[in-house]
Amino acid sequence: MEPVVNGKYAVEYDEVDHIYRNVMATGGLLKKPMPPHYDVKGGSMAHLFEFMADKYEDKDAVGWRDVIKIHKVEKKAANAGDKPKTWITYELTDYNWMSYRMAKTYSDRVGLGIKNLGVNKGDFVMIFASTCPEWFLAAHGCFSQSITIVTAYDSMDDKSIQFILDQSQPKAIFADSTTLPVVAKLMQKGNTGIKAIIYTGQDWEVSDNIKKLEGVEGRDFKLIHIDELKRNKGADAPGKGKAEADEEDTEVEGEASTIETVYPEADDVACIMYTSGSTGTPKGAQLTHGNLMSAIGSASAMEGDLLNKDEDVIISYLPLAHVLEFVISHFVVSMGCRLGFARARTLMDDAVAPTAGSGRTKGLGDLKALRPTLMAGVPTIWERIRKGMLAEVNKLSFPFRTLFFAALNTKWAIVQATGSENFVTNMIDKAVFAKARELVGGRLRLTLTGGAGISDETHRFLSMVMCYVISGYGLTEVCGVAAVTMPRMGHRLRTVGPPAPGLELKLVNVPDTEYTGDNGSGEIWFRGPAVMKGYFKLEEETKKVMTGDGWFKTGDIGTVNPDGTISIKDRVKNLVKLSHGEYVALEKCEAVYRDAKEIKSICIVADSGCPVLLAVVEPSHSGATDKEILEVLKNQAKASGLSKSETVMGVIVDDEDWTTNGFMTSSSKVKRREIRKAHDKQITEMWKKF
Structure with a gap:
């Protein structure tokens, strides 16, 4: 399948209802990963993992670093009278790998x-842990027995x-040292029906909370470390640690052939993925095995040829x-590429202590x-990386700073x-940008930005200094892969590429605006095998976003460009008409100001x-x-070419940490309702x- 035909990546195959499809999907929407990259025998995630193990066998698959020791250093506060700050650094091993x-x-x-704990086909296991190999492996353990996983962000509150x-x-909860305190607190309140708490982590990380769980009055649930669970022990047992457990794996690996896989059907729910709750209580999107397989198939169809299984990690x-x-x-x-797990807090050197000796x-x-x-990253991550690189550049002498820009x-x-890079740009990379690239490891060749819109300046900077930046667009309800750009398109701003081949896109008129299907724009709706089954136990909420004929209403406004790529404008609910009649896209403006x-x-x-835009801001310095x-903000608006209507005219500074005071979701999106509620009186007066 060719990704571009006659200069188009997607075509309008229904001009009446303004429905578009990727050129690779004009003969039918993609339901699962396909040849030449895959030969999967079934339609579930269990079938996919089986294919991976059979094809790549002894090749390194999953990597991680163990924590050797945590160091705490108390630093004096910048202002007299303030409490001293505790700085934590982690002593870590090198990367270990599992085939x-x-x-x-x-x-x-x-x-x-x-x-063996009594959790059966169709039952639910909640995975409430930070990103780690055990999260990934526990999920596939559930899939292998047709058990549905329920996911929650590790930063979610009680x-x-x-x-x-x-x-x-x-029926069971999987947790780690980060989330066990919340689990222990909630279990002490008497949650019933849970047969087991499965946990991971070294003894010194989890022992205090395990003791609390052991002391729960009337406890009728088992406590078991995941390394012991895989030995099929049904009683409470401490873990031995991954290294020791892996040694046992090599001795008894043959036992795996005797374990009967209970293969799920494509229509079975694989995952109830709870959103981070930016507008209220979390909603659980029911994603079937077929949904996830379609999304992975779309990713491989559009980007698979870019990957090198022998080199990429x-x-x-x-x-x-x-x-x-x-x-x-x-x-x-x-x-076939390696998957190396990391911690957000230890990505950079400043939070890692040198190992002894x-x-x-x-x-x-x-x-x-x-x-x-x-x-892969979200805009807030890329903006911080850009600012970090700029901070290093600004330390250089004036001639070198001038040369850099x-x-x-x-x-x-x-x-x-x-339209592409060449010998000259490669020379610029080696001569000028090599040192900046070392901040992110020195080998990055492809990155993906998604989750929200990225500003033009951040996109341009990172794609020139760091590597090619793939822009992606997606929502939980369509398994995250709704559209992506490809390097063959060149370095382009303000587009997220064509619709994925597992989805078809419809443009629906937005009332009282110029966003209409006849103009090649409107609210984006999706339909296809990657669209969720619906929200769990929320029939009315599901009806609000799903039509009877299968269309999911994204709530996003977009434009389909002449070559079939999509440009996202904003959320329908964040498109505001000011008193003088001009529409302003709030998220677009926020991306510019965050630069x-x-x-x-x-x-x-x-x-x-309302007459003007106001802003509540968490500054980068106290x-x-x-x-x-x-x-x-006014200088940033002027430098970025924002209009007068898009220029903020009033500011409220709130220098609390928004990641801990309830102003940000677990996926780094602002909670507008909470921020507005906290500052409503000031906003009204302003x-x-x-």
């Missing part, structure tokens, strides 16, 4: 262990987790409870230790003029009919004033001035 066959054996035996427990009623650090990380990780590892004065962060060639602009001009180094987080506030930040 495809060993990973399959591990997960099969975990699946049998879960079954209230959200209790809601998910009450709604889904899982992807770093996995975003929450696996987020559909972007879940699907991309599975796509890459199913192509290494002779180093500073530890290696996960990026430098793994040196990945592939990486001249090289950046020259390279951009070349790729825009020629300013003084801005850590921003939420633009506007109602239909002590910033409203006046100072307003000046920063609008009266205009």
